[in-house]
Structures are given as C-alpha cells and as structure tokens.
Amino acid sequence: MDVWQWLLFFICICVKVTQTEASSWTIDVPSSVKGLLGSCVVIPCSYNYPNAKVQTFTGIWTNDGNQVIYHPTESKMLEQYRRRTKLLGDISKSNCSLMIENLQQNDGGPFHFRIELGGYNSFSYLNKKVSILMIREPNAIDFSAHEDIKEGQPVSASCSVFHSCPTYPPAFHWSHSGEQHFQAQKLHDGQWKATSILTFRSNRTDHNKLLQCRVTYHGGKHQETSKTLKVKCKCAFLNIC
Known part of the structure; x- marks a missing residue:
C-alpha cells in the first residue's frame, strides 16, 4: 500500500470515528x-x-x-x-x-x-x-358536574386545567366540602393536565347553591367557574326541596 492509499485509509477511519461520536451527542x-x-x-x-x-x-x-x-x-x-x-x-x-x-x-x-x-x-x-x-391568561377551566341531583345522592364534580409547571402544579379550591382527589397527566411538549375531583353527598340545603371551583397558579394568577345545583327531594309528594 503506497503513501496515498495509507492517507486515504486514515482519512476514512477518522471520518467514521467522528461521525460515530457526533451521532452519540443527542438530545x-x-x-x-x-x-x-x-x-x-x-x-x-x-x-x-x-x-x-x-x-x-x-x-x-x-x-x-x-x-x-x-x-x-x-x-x-x-x-x-x-x-x-x-x-x-x-x-x-x-x-x-x-x-x-x-x-x-x-x-x-x-x-x-x-x-x-x-x-x-x-x-x-x-x-x-x-x-x-x-x-397572558390561563386557558378556561374544564368543569364537569351534574346539576340535577337527588337528595342524598353521591355527587361527583371535576375541574381540569392545562399548565406547564409540574414542579408547582395549580391548586384547586372548592366551595363545597367533600373528598378531593388530584390527578396529574403528562401530555406532550411540556404540557400537563391537572384535575381535581370532588365527591360529596347532596342534601336539601344544597338546592340552588353554587358549586364553585377556583384554580390558583404558581405566581398568583387565578380563575374560577361555577354551576348551580338543583336538588330534588326524597319525598315522593314534592318536586324539589
């Protein structure tokens, strides 16, 4: 093998090594x-x-x-x-x-x-x-709740928002007491979906009351939404309480 063949061989090896190393730098x-x-x-x-x-x-x-x-x-x-x-x-x-x-x-x-x-x-x-x-402002809250319910019936309501700071997720506050459950769902491109689920048992005093969900984001911005509850009485001879 003459000098030029050795030189060509050496260049090919260097290029191959460089390409292999560069391909390993990924993100x-x-x-x-x-x-x-x-x-x-x-x-x-x-x-x-x-x-x-x-x-x-x-x-x-x-x-x-x-x-x-x-x-x-x-x-x-x-x-x-x-x-x-x-x-x-x-x-x-x-x-x-x-x-x-x-x-x-x-x-x-x-x-x-x-x-x-x-x-x-x-x-x-x-x-x-x-x-x-x-x-500038968070997206609207996705709020789901049954508005027409029977007295004594279990009620479930959910409040969902999108955000991009899983280290400090949004905080949820409900106007009604009950058991709360938080869910975090990873989406794509750094987006997350945070959901708070509230469950409680209705009573006649809930009739015509607002069920309100308030969301506070890290940094202080907040938003809220609500629905009016309609509670039907257990009593067969009454339509509502």
Whole structure:
C-alpha cells in the first residue's frame, strides 16, 4: 500500500470515528413550550453523550446570543435570570430539564443546552433549540358536574386545567366540602393536565347553591367557574326541596 492509499485509509477511519461520536451527542427537547406569564415553566430535556468515563457534569443553558441563563455558578449567569432558573433532576443521569420561575415577556428564547463533561469533552446542542410561547391568561377551566341531583345522592364534580409547571402544579379550591382527589397527566411538549375531583353527598340545603371551583397558579394568577345545583327531594309528594 503506497503513501496515498495509507492517507486515504486514515482519512476514512477518522471520518467514521467522528461521525460515530457526533451521532452519540443527542438530545430530546420540544421545539416550544407554552408558559404562563408570572408563573413558572419547565422545559423537559434529556440528553445522551458518547460512552466515556466522566468525572464531573456541568449543565448550562444559553440564549441565542450565547448568554448564560443557567449555570451552577450563579455569577456566570445573566443577572435577570439569577435565582429564577434551576436544573431539575440529576444531570449525571441525562436529565437536563430546566425550570424558569416568574416568567417574563422577554424569556421567550430560543434557548439551547450545553453539557461540559469534566475530563472528557463538551458539546452544545445548537441544532435543538426551544422557545417559550407566552400566555397572558390561563386557558378556561374544564368543569364537569351534574346539576340535577337527588337528595342524598353521591355527587361527583371535576375541574381540569392545562399548565406547564409540574414542579408547582395549580391548586384547586372548592366551595363545597367533600373528598378531593388530584390527578396529574403528562401530555406532550411540556404540557400537563391537572384535575381535581370532588365527591360529596347532596342534601336539601344544597338546592340552588353554587358549586364553585377556583384554580390558583404558581405566581398568583387565578380563575374560577361555577354551576348551580338543583336538588330534588326524597319525598315522593314534592318536586324539589
């Protein structure tokens, strides 16, 4: 094999190794996440890197101008993001999820993640950026309840909302006492559905009363909705109580 053949062989090997290593630097992050102004938002993120003996992990989030919005050393961050951003989970186990609190209009991004692996290598996932779509007010509450009920009958009502901050989910408050059950459902692109289910046994004093559901989001924004209960008496000779 002459010099040129050796050179060609060496170049092919280098290209193959480089391609293999590059393909191992992968990340799973949505292209956009909805966020409620004044509340918090969590950008779900998981990453992979080539197999290596890594000593330390440093996760960093930056904006399009390569300015740091999250770094474990706070002094390296933009001042307006200090004490507002936080990595969730274990960065050494490929969790790069980022939470931003007190969401502001200029927090739209786009942002990208960078991992620095001590004793090995560093990589910026520039091909996978995420933007935050700002929402000024929360979406309407999905409220379900039977309005026409019989005295003594078990009543079930549900109140559901969408949000993007599972670390601090919305709080539900009902105007009627009873047993409450909370459900959290993970959707897609960082969205979650939170549902509160209230069950109680009706009585005649509930007739014409409002059953109200109030939802308070992290940061203080709130909304409410209600329905009027119609309770029919047990007594066969009366239509209502």
